[in-house]
Amino acid sequence: MGKSKDYQDIVNYRAGSMDKFLQIPRGTESFSLEEAFVHRKINEALSELFYKWGYLPIETPMFDFYDIYRSMLDPAIEEKIYKLIDRDGDLLMLRSDITLFMAKQMGLSLSKEDLPVRVCYSDAILRYQSRESISHNEFFQVGCELIGRDGIRGDLEIILLLLEAFMEIGVLDIKLHIGSRALFDSVLSEVLDRDGGGGRSRLLGSVISREWENLNREMENLGVDSSARESMLEVFSFIGSGKELSRIKGRIGRAKEQIDYLEEIYSMLETLGYGDVVRIDLSEVGLQPYYTGLSFSVYTEGVDSAVAAGGRYNELLKSFGFDSPAVGFSILLRKLEAKIGKKNGFLPSKEIVRIDDSDFITSYRRAKELRKEGKIVVL
Amino acid sequence: MKNITIAIPKGRLEKDIISYFRSRGFDISFAGRELVFSDTRNGVDFILVKNADLPIYVANGIAGLGVCGEDVLLETNYQVYKLFKFPFGGTKMCIAGIKGTVLDESECKPVRIATKFPGFTRNYFHSRGIPVEIIKLSGSIELAPILGLTHFIVDLVQTGKTLKENNLEIIDILKEINVYLISNPAYYKLNYRGVDALITRLSGDN
Numbered sequence: 001m002g003k004s005k006d007y008q009d010i011v012n013y014r015a016g017s018m019d020k021f022l023q024i025p026r027g028t029e030s031f032s033l034e035e036a037f038v039h040r041k042i043n044e045a046l047s048e049l050f051y052k053w054g055y056l057p058i059e060t061p062m063f064d065f066y067d068i069y070r071s072m073l074d075p076a077i078e079e080k081i082y083k084l085i086d087r088d089g090d091l092l093m094l095r096s097d098i099t100l101f102m103a104k105q106m107g108l109s110l111s112k113e114d115l116p117v118r119v120c121y122s123d124a125i126l127r128y129q130s131r132e133s134i135s136h137n138e139f140f141q142v143g144c145e146l147i148g149r150d151g152i153r154g155d156l157e158i159i160l161l162l163l164e165a166f167m168e169i170g171v172l173d174i175k176l177h178i179g180s181r182a183l184f185d186s187v188l189s190e191v192l193d194r195d196g197g198g199g200r201s202r203l204l205g206s207v208i209s210r211e212w213e214n215l216n217r218e219m220e221n222l223g224v225d226s227s228a229r230e231s232m233l234e235v236f237s238f239i240g241s242g243k244e245l246s247r248i249k250g251r252i253g254r255a256k257e258q259i260d261y262l263e264e265i266y267s268m269l270e271t272l273g274y275g276d277v278v279r280i281d282l283s284e285v286g287l288q289p290y291y292t293g294l295s296f297s298v299y300t301e302g303v304d305s306a307v308a309a310g311g312r313y314n315e316l317l318k319s320f321g322f323d324s325p326a327v328g329f330s331i332l333l334r335k336l337e338a339k340i341g342k343k344n345g346f347l348p349s350k351e352i353v354r355i356d357d358s359d360f361i362t363s364y365r366r367a368k369e370l371r372k373e374g375k376i377v378v379l
Numbered sequence: 380m381k382n383i384t385i386a387i388p389k390g391r392l393e394k395d396i397i398s399y400f401r402s403r404g405f406d407i408s409f410a411g412r413e414l415v416f417s418d419t420r421n422g423v424d425f426i427l428v429k430n431a432d433l434p435i436y437v438a439n440g441i442a443g444l445g446v447c448g449e450d451v452l453l454e455t456n457y458q459v460y461k462l463f464k465f466p467f468g469g470t471k472m473c474i475a476g477i478k479g480t481v482l483d484e485s486e487c488k489p490v491r492i493a494t495k496f497p498g499f500t501r502n503y504f505h506s507r508g509i510p511v512e513i514i515k516l517s518g519s520i521e522l523a524p525i526l527g528l529t530h531f532i533v534d535l536v537q538t539g540k541t542l543k544e545n546n547l548e549i550i551d552i553l554k555e556i557n558v559y560l561i562s563n564p565a566y567y568k569l570n571y572r573g574v575d576a577l578i579t580r581l582s583g584d585n
Binding site: 175177209210211213239281297299300301302303304305306 | 438439440458460461462464563564565566567568569571
């Protein structure tokens, strides 16, 4: 291998802590040069798109007090959060989901007259990663939140912006799976009332991970009879087009309103030319506990899990003192970057002018002129 | 549509899986030391991988689907969908000890257990409020109580013959373990129609 003597010296010097020298802690990453260039360019392209839709940026803190968010975290998500203790002895959590931190910030600073407010963000997040998950790449979130607009116009705006974001960065082989937390809540409301709380996140987990045997057993434990269980399993396992929804429409009376709504969303998106990209998927009930309405995920060939997710959360801001509906999405950008690669023109230009005249002053002046013309010049 | 790749585990389940797929009209045979076989007529590529590595291939999308015992999934953190339960290969995860040994849950001391499944065992007992101390072994688990390493073992029990021969008995069944067709979430979501058709074919009668 072509490592220099200097490198070997460092290795020898570091012998006691080689593990730490050669690695970085799990849950974080470092990358540079071309890879970082691509990352920034994609980021810039997305920001430009969001600005055109009237979204303005928000910067959230890197960490915040853990106590404030504790009750809003799903156990599966909480496991992945890094926590630390500040100098006053308070427990802090590092940013692992920008929406939460954004909600507190917005909740504290907004007033009714500002609405609707459109915010976008792009920032690093930290989540614990097990040693095996080599392709998780949950390091960076880019997203948008539309605050103060309830109903179908708000939902459609966010979904269409998300779809346009993928078009913008040239990732065209995507499928957007749309489901609904509201449907989950209305179908299971009676069952959940009886249960008194604890079962909710277990049932949600079973639906999201499509563990139908578990779901069946849990509902049986909660006293749901077998024909109702069968209907629920049929409803939650549904994936298909808006038209195919009619197959399950009559199965659960309480779900009718939500299913009609999904049908309407689908037909609008179909009219706008996204019929092949969008699917109704009733197991998409949203992992985050704060969702209240629509919830959705984006999948693409060659990436092991959803590359973007979002939904409506009409109660979240209220927890921070400002009662307003909101809907948003976030894209886990690092999951996508390897895929975007060269084909979409985000790579640095190969056309570089090199000037190394013997006279440095002349070189510098020539370079300055050429850069004005838009060329990349190195001295 | 692209060929579906299905990972098959070497070892205990291999023969059953191959004959099950054959009985459903798939062409599958690994000659000699071959690890890849293409069933061109059905558009399926079968790959043969080590049992414990199978979820890695599926979770990372190298194989779209895999056939996997739940015991292997228990010790990984991979998120996979269990799409179809095969009607064979079922076994039980049990806690066992020397005949006549009683598991006294009221005792405050941690229960010492030898097992190949430390993650599952810890979660199982901790979720029931029972403290455990786990010793991870990689084979011949039955030896642990006989030689006095631990009082108890947690292991897969199929017929119970090995336990019996070593003067051990099942104290409790902790979990039924089945064999599933698995995929990573994105693969299933992107290809659900093709995969559902395959499942229908697998679940259909002969």
